[in-house]
Amino acid sequence: MRGWASALGFSQIGVAPVDLSSAEPGFAAWLAQGFHGEMGYMAAHGMKRARPAELVPGTLSVLTARMDYLPRGTPPDWQARELARLQRPGEAIVSVYARGRDYHKVLRARLQKLAERIADEVGPLGFRVFTDSAPVLEAELAARSGQGWRGKHTLVLDRGGGSMFFLGEIYLDIALPASAPVGAHCGSCSACIAACPTGAIVAPHRLDARRCISYLTIEHPGAIPAPLRPLLANRIYGCDDCQLACPWNKFARTATLADFDVREGLVGSTLVQLFGWSEDEFLRRTEGSPIRRIGHERWLRNIAVALGNALRASGDGERPALRGALQARAGHPSALVREHVAWALDQGEGGAPD
Structure with a gap:
């Protein structure tokens, strides 16, 4: 199976058992504390997330897979280069994973092919594939199947591949021997905790x-x-800081697929440029991208905050363009956008962060 998985672009596979009962108390406590925010789907299915055989009756084992996503050609000092973007307040930062094709589409199609290949080999097979698309404890399953250990930032870490990879699962109605989990190797390091903005x-x-x-x-x-808006700085979609600070990510591997190559406009563009996208342009440029799911309204909301932060951090020479971009959206039909634009303009008038 490893050869089939590798041919499809996966860097590693493993097998997890279906008994995740020991993870249920921690998950329940996380929900009880409200740490899931407005992600109602996290609580909507009760404990099915930790019970594969309830989510998909007949499931006897879970095949886990991971796929590296650093764009091909990423240089060895990529962490330092990414952190340097924070020193350029007028530049828009999109999380590394979202700069290429939507990973849901890529992994789901390739997991389906892998499952069909297994079925060709073993005969009739019941299966379902998932990737961040259903009530599944993905990181828990990955850790229990030897993909790595849970870092202090909650992501899965691997000694040979860091954390810059996507996870996917195939729920199977056949019992496969479980892979051995690996030990944790964070030690006393708390770089990710310290780095979180x-x-x-x-x-x-x-x-x-x-x-x-x-x-x-x-x-x-x-x-x-x-109170959190100033802390977003120029990050407009996602945040990689905990991963950029992690020493294990010096071993992160680049993708083997062209799907995760960087799309034009998503690296090195200015906030002013991206704020100027009409809804039609936003939809065209983000077709097949994970960014499209937030819609144009939230896109403008996020960039407005970043523009306000840039106004506060930039010199007199840069401010007119930043202010002009915001003023052009001051009468936007969306109250959400107008509110964030007004806040951003206030930052340029010497307004202190609320």
């Missing part, structure tokens, strides 16, 4: 999504809380 990693292995920039710019539908 908003303090969202409230304790090792405990993330309050309500403070996470990835949640705020992607999952959160309403106004971004004013």
Whole structure:
């Protein structure tokens, strides 16, 4: 199976058992504390997320797979280069994983092919494939199948591949021998916790999504809380800071597929350029991209915040263009956009962060 998986672009596969009962108390406590924010789907299915055989009756084992996503040609010093973008407040930062094709589409299609290849070999087979698309404890299954260990930022880490990879699963109605899990290798390191701009990693292995920039710019539908807006800096879609700070990511591997190559406009563009996209242009440029799911309104909301932060951080020479871009959207039909534009313009008038 490893050869088939490799041919499809997966870097590793493993097999997890279906008994995840020991993970249920931690998941229940996370929900009880409200750390999932407005991601109602996290609670909607109860404990099915931790019970594969309830989600897909007949499931006897779970094949896990991971796929590296650093764009081909990424240089060895990519972490430093990405962090340097934060020193250029007028530049828009899109999370590395979202710069290419939507991973849901890529992984789902290739997991389906892998499952069909297995069925060709073993005979009639019941299966379902998932990738961040159903009530599945993906990181837990990955860790239990030897893909790596859970880092203090809650992501899966591998000694030979860091954390820059996507996860996917195939629920199978055949019992395969489980892979051996690996030990944790974070030790006393807390670089990810220290690096989080908003303090969202409230304790090792405990993330309050309500403070996470990835949640705020992607999952959160309403106004971004004013006290957190300055902390977004120029990040307009997602955040990689905990991964950029992680020493293990010096071993992160580049993708083998062209799907994750960078799309034009998503690296090195200015906030002013991206804020100028009409809805039609946004839809055209993000077709087949994970960014499209947030819609044009949230796209403008996020960039407005970043423009306000840039106004506060930039010199007199850059401010007119930033202010002009915001003023052009001051009368936008969306109250959500107007609110964030007004806040951003206030930053240029010497307004202190709320």
